[in-house]
Amino acid sequence: MSAVEIRPVSGIAVEPWLDELADLRIQVFRDYPYLYDGSPAYERDYLDRYARSEQSLFVLALEYNRLIGAATALPLLDADPEFQVPFAEHGPDAGRVFYFGESVLLPAYRGEGVGHRFFDLRELYARDFGFDYTAFCAVVRDDDHPQRPRDYRSLEPFWRKRGYHPEPALTTRFPWRDLGDEQQTEKTMQFWLRDVTLVEDA
Numbered sequence: 001m002s003a004v005e006i007r008p009v010s011g012i013a014v015e016p017w018l019d020e021l022a023d024l025r026i027q028v029f030r031d032y033p034y035l036y037d038g039s040p041a042y043e044r045d046y047l048d049r050y051a052r053s054e055q056s057l058f059v060l061a062l063e064y065n066r067l068i069g070a071a072t073a074l075p076l077l078d079a080d081p082e083f084q085v086p087f088a089e090h091g092p093d094a095g096r097v098f099y100f101g102e103s104v105l106l107p108a109y110r111g112e113g114v115g116h117r118f119f120d121l122r123e124l125y126a127r128d129f130g131f132d133y134t135a136f137c138a139v140v141r142d143d144d145h146p147q148r149p150r151d152y153r154s155l156e157p158f159w160r161k162r163g164y165h166p167e168p169a170l171t172t173r174f175p176w177r178d179l180g181d182e183q184q185t186e187k188t189m190q191f192w193l194r195d196v197t198l199v200e201d202a
Helices: 011-028 040-052 081-090 114-128 156-161
Strands: 004-009 057-063 066-075 097-105 133-139 165-176 185-195
Touching: 004 011, 004 114, 011 040, 011 057, 011 066, 011 097, 040 066, 057 114, 066 114, 081 165, 097 114, 114 133, 133 165
Parallel strands: 097 133
Antiparallel strands: 004 057, 057 066, 066 097, 133 185, 165 185
């Protein structure tokens, strides 16, 4: 862990890292539960939305200047429309929500506290900019999914320990192609929410 540097950057300042971040997303999200068969071109388009947001945040984890992990966030109103619709229908107001795009980290560096740093910095940033809520969404897979590894450990206990809870009314559908499939299929994405106004600085 001593060689890992955590570096927050915002907006277009992340441009030098976008190709590495696109590759990292593809690599990490190939694993269950996402099973994502991604492409560099799509990833760059997706990440460009974050880079264009004036209040976006990229928390980079670097080892000797090599990207080994990253977490992203931006105002929900700057995110893809699919992620805004559930909030427009069920609340809270999307303008009060700072949305966490992803946390990706190479397996060799997990369990060393990097994930907590990803959340710490994004939540701090959200409060500093006056947002009331932080939120992210996670894919919903059946427990008996044929590609679920025997040793799979859900991140739900980690998220709950961080103060997040799933909001049953806040779900969306998002398409991608699973590994081994020929076509895209829509997946259910469940939103998890935290009221950061209730958090006191340590």
